[in-house]
Amino acid sequence: NEGVLKSQISNRSFYFDEIPSTNAFILKHAEELVSGDICVAEYQSAGRGRRGRVWVSPYGCHLYFSMYWQFPQGMAQAMGLSLVVACSIVSVLQQLGIEGVGVKWPNDIYLDSRKLAGVLIEMNGQTDSECNLVIGIGLNMAMGEQHGALIDQPWSDLTGQQSVPDKTELLILLQKQLQQDLALFQQSGLKPFQQRWNKADLFQDQPVKLIMGGDEIHGIYRGVDEKGAVMLDCDSGVQSYIGGEISLRKV
Ligand code: ATP
Numbered sequence: 327n328e329g330v331l332k333s334q335i336s337n338r339s340f341y342f343d344e345i346p347s348t349n350a351f352i353l354k355h356a357e358e359l360v361s362g363d364i365c366v367a368e369y370q371s372a373g374r375g376r377r378g379r380v381w382v383s384p385y386g387c388h389l390y391f392s393m394y395w396q397f398p399q400g401m402a403q404a405m406g407l408s409l410v411v412a413c414s415i416v417s418v419l420q421q422l423g424i425e426g427v428g429v430k431w432p433n434d435i436y437l438d439s440r441k442l443a444g445v446l447i448e449m450n451g452q453t454d455s456e457c458n459l460v461i462g463i464g465l466n467m468a469m470g471e472q473h474g475a476l477i478d479q480p481w482s483d484l485t486g487q488q489s490v491p492d493k494t495e496l497l498i499l500l501q502k503q504l505q506q507d508l509a510l511f512q513q514s515g516l517k518p519f520q521q522r523w524n525k526a527d528l529f530q531d532q533p534v535k536l537i538m539g540g541d542e543i544h545g546i547y548r549g550v551d552e553k554g555a556v557m558l559d560c561d562s563g564v565q566s567y568i569g570g571e572i573s574l575r576k577v
């Protein structure tokens with residue numbers, strides 16, 4: 327059975343006032359953890375993004391948390407996971423009546439075209455038969471100009487939105503949505519999320535460039551395929567691209 331039963335998903339959480347990185351905590355303690363365990367912090371002194379980038383993580387009203395998840399069928403079963411997690415975040419924000427939420431492949435959540443939240447997935451250990459991952463989420467609730475000045479791209483937060491719950495309520499909503507979506511993903515793969523992602527995708531049918539190492543490929547962006555790969559409409563037809571080193575930019 328590839329799926330995970332609801333009764334097997336943990337609701338345990340490890341809470342810290344201050345920690346270097348909630349992802350690092352989960353990775354360090356992975357041996358003692360089970361799917362669904364989370365680590366939450368008020369402040370991260372070394373919050374991280376993809377490829378060694380910094381996630382600005384000041385004290386205040388923000389969410390920083392990581393969830394542990396085990397894929398018993400190995401790496402192939404986890405392909406496209408960052409898209410699933412982004413879909414979960416979008417669903418919760420939409421349930422709260424927040425409009426203007428969009429996603430950028432493979433891990434970013436935008437509000438009114440500025441970055442609101444990010445997802446960082448890291449691996450604890452991988453064997454042919456098992457893949458254990460940490461899913462880290464950072465979401466800005468009330469950033470303020472002083473801390474916002476540390477972020478080197480346009481950012482947004484939830485200030486000014488109606489009916490925003492407090493941090494604990496938002497965390498619980500995300501935790502529940504993630505548990506539900508991850509169980510579905512483990513059972514059925516990316517198919518149930520492909521449409522959800524493409525509907526929220528900010529770059530749909532736009533001219534983009536795909537940056538891969540030193541190379542740049544230009545084309546019209548056509549969303550993601552059933553494996554979570556970027557579909558790019560180029561002179562030679564629609565090609566799929568996937569990999570942790572790829573970045574996408576509007577041109
Ligand atoms: P890509 O992965 O396509 O290159 P990206 O530029 O957003 O996209 P990521 O690694 O996904 O890169 O995210 C890290 C980046 O997010 C940082 O380099 C910074 O520009 C931005 N960032 C850091 N902290 C925050 C924050 N609290 N809120 C919004 N954006 C942030």
Ligand code: BTN
Binds near residue numbers: 370462
């Ligand atoms: C990104 O956009 O690059 C991903 C940012 C992910 C940030 C979160 S905050 C909680 C968890 N702990 C970390 O150190 N990073 C992730």
